[in-house]
Amino acid sequence: MLEDSPDRRGFLKYAGAATAASLAGCMGGDETTETDAGDGDDTDGGDGTDGGDDTETTDDGETEVGEFEVTITQGNMPSGLDPHDHRETPTDVVMLHAYEGLITRDAAGSTQAALATDWSRVEGENAAEFQLREDVTFHNGDTFVAEDAAYSINRIVDEDVGFASPQRDQLAGVSGASAVDETTVRVELDGLNPIVFSEFATYCDIVQKSWVEDRSKSEIGQEMNGTGPFQLDSYTQDEEVVFTRYDDYWDDPAEVSELTFRSATESSTRVNQMLQGETDIIVNVPPQEVNRINNSDAGSVSAAPSTRILYNGMRYDVEPFSSKQFRQAMNYAVDLESIVSNVLGGFGAQTGQPTLPEFVGHNDDVDPYPYDPDEAERLVEESGHAGVEIELNTPVGRYLKDLEIAQAVAGYIDELPNVSASVNQRDFGSLTDELLTGNIEDKPPWYLIGWGEATFEGALVMTALLSTNGALTSWSNDEFDSLLETAANSTGDERVSALEDANALANEEAPWIFLNQQYSVYGVSNRVEWEPRSDERIDAYAMSPAE
Numbered sequence: 001m002l003e004d005s006p007d008r009r010g011f012l013k014y015a016g017a018a019t020a021a022s023l024a025g026c027m028g029g030d031e032t033t034e035t036d037a038g039d040g041d042d043t044d045g046g047d048g049t050d051g052g053d054d055t056e057t058t059d060d061g062e063t064e065v066g067e068f069e070v071t072i073t074q075g076n077m078p079s080g081l082d083p084h085d086h087r088e089t090p091t092d093v094v095m096l097h098a099y100e101g102l103i104t105r106d107a108a109g110s111t112q113a114a115l116a117t118d119w120s121r122v123e124g125e126n127a128a129e130f131q132l133r134e135d136v137t138f139h140n141g142d143t144f145v146a147e148d149a150a151y152s153i154n155r156i157v158d159e160d161v162g163f164a165s166p167q168r169d170q171l172a173g174v175s176g177a178s179a180v181d182e183t184t185v186r187v188e189l190d191g192l193n194p195i196v197f198s199e200f201a202t203y204c205d206i207v208q209k210s211w212v213e214d215r216s217k218s219e220i221g222q223e224m225n226g227t228g229p230f231q232l233d234s235y236t237q238d239e240e241v242v243f244t245r246y247d248d249y250w251d252d253p254a255e256v257s258e259l260t261f262r263s264a265t266e267s268s269t270r271v272n273q274m275l276q277g278e279t280d281i282i283v284n285v286p287p288q289e290v291n292r293i294n295n296s297d298a299g300s301v302s303a304a305p306s307t308r309i310l311y312n313g314m315r316y317d318v319e320p321f322s323s324k325q326f327r328q329a330m331n332y333a334v335d336l337e338s339i340v341s342n343v344l345g346g347f348g349a350q351t352g353q354p355t356l357p358e359f360v361g362h363n364d365d366v367d368p369y370p371y372d373p374d375e376a377e378r379l380v381e382e383s384g385h386a387g388v389e390i391e392l393n394t395p396v397g398r399y400l401k402d403l404e405i406a407q408a409v410a411g412y413i414d415e416l417p418n419v420s421a422s423v424n425q426r427d428f429g430s431l432t433d434e435l436l437t438g439n440i441e442d443k444p445p446w447y448l449i450g451w452g453e454a455t456f457e458g459a460l461v462m463t464a465l466l467s468t469n470g471a472l473t474s475w476s477n478d479e480f481d482s483l484l485e486t487a488a489n490s491t492g493d494e495r496v497s498a499l500e501d502a503n504a505l506a507n508e509e510a511p512w513i514f515l516n517q518q519y520s521v522y523g524v525s526n527r528v529e530w531e532p533r534s535d536e537r538i539d540a541y542a543m544s545p546a547e
Contacts, residue, residue: 066257073273109535126189127188132184147209156171158176266397271286304520306518324510332375356458361503380419462503483505
């Protein structure tokens with residue numbers, strides 16, 4: 001649906017109603033997350049994730065947990081239930097309750113054991129091995145073995161195993177896997193792959209080989225059979241996913257007995273549902289609703305800086321975005337500081353490069369573009385595209401204030417005397433379908449999208465979003481590709497230096513209008529004890545009844 005360009009004065013008047021000062025006090029302090037973004041070699045493969053501290057043990061040793069039902073409302077429902085056939089965080093949040101990886105991360109970002117208890121490189125070879133936990137069953141009662149882990153890896157990296165998984169680049173540098181014995185899986189690497197354990201700590205849900213092979217692709221997308229703390233009870237597409245606690249889970253049982261996922265695109269709907277006691281956790285609370293929630297008896301707002309960056313992609317193969325001067329002009333035209341302050345109410349941070357400050361490879365010497373409309377106007381004239389009309393495609397309700405950010409960006413650009421800009425509101429699913437086809441010609445020329453990367457690795461962000469063959473790229477630059485190639489085949493300072501140079505080059509070439517690091521802002525019911533994470537995982541296993 002096409003919309004007219006926004007009235008900026010009216011918009012900023014509205015946005016200004018939520019003052020940054022009043023909202024900053026609701027953020028629970030400056031929660032910069034310390035992470036272990038190393039390759040995992042120094043981890044010892046501990047005893048697994050913590051959970052269920054409030055459970056009680058009876059005299060005969062049985063663990064007793066009570067009834068505790070929780071509902072989570074996101075902006076979108078999962079696109080399906082196949083853990084290897086999606087790239088959306090709302091889907092991933094649902095998946096993580098039923099499916100697990102070999103290793104995982106704790107709330108601070110440190111690598112932890114999960115289905116594997118130990119992991120290491122194979123000396124002298126481009127390979128790694130994982131030692132698997134022995135006391136694990138799938139939800140259908142069958143025992144988890146190394147063949148399942150190997151099959152899961154191959155299902156992602158080898159399209160001949162099942163299908164072309166959109167998660168292929170999440171295991172970049174992994175060429176295949178095999179079972180050495182029932183509790184050891186060997187992973188083959190293309191080369192050095194300095195981030196292999198960082199990748200596995202974030203990606204690769206484990207499925208049961210025989211269960212998948214016995215089902216059609218459609219059935220895999222409607223059913224679930226993982227090893228996680230929750231098992232699927234019912235699934236109504238685009239309406240509701242209901243889990244129940246898996247009593248035979250290998251770790252302590254979850255305190256949540258029934259977990260329901262629903263969605264509401266409109267943030268006001270989510271807020272009203274929480275205030276009326278219809279849901280317990282809601283995502284992307286808008287700044288103007290923070291005080292309303294905090295002043296209620298229903299719950300409070302909890303926020304954390306996330307690993308997600310929002311940006312405006314510009315296709316380098318179509319005019320006017322094929323011009324470097326025009327792309328730079330678009331960055332100079334936008335008052336990003338004002339957007340973060342007035343639109344996001346302080347729940348965000350400006351960016352000027354694709355890698356966030358907490359990530360490996362961030363370049364501390366690269367600043368966000370300053371607001372300079374005169375320079376923007378000059379560069380538009382220099383580009384030869386004065387008088388052009390452009391349309392920004394944006395999802396609605398997927399990210400915090402996504403539509404309002406898009407309207408502000410288009411508003412600033414539309415104020416230039418030599419460019420006309422408007423906003424096109426898009427369904428999130430249809431927009432991502434166009435962005436993920438692998439064909440640049442399917443993408444809209446100008447779009448707003450966000451990308452979260454829980455590995456804290458700038459290399460993965462830039463490979464997926466900006467390399468010539470990236471899953472979501474709309475840009476191509478040989479020098480940039482070469483820097484990523486250098487980083488992929490080096491370690492230590494050489495690798496970090498290559499990534500920093502790639503970030504500086506991206507800032508100079510301006511393939512995006514650099515926007516903001518998103519803050520995750522949740523509404524949390526007074527019934528629930530839970531703290532948000534920087535990686536946007538809403539993990540019900542970490543929830544307990546509030547005292």
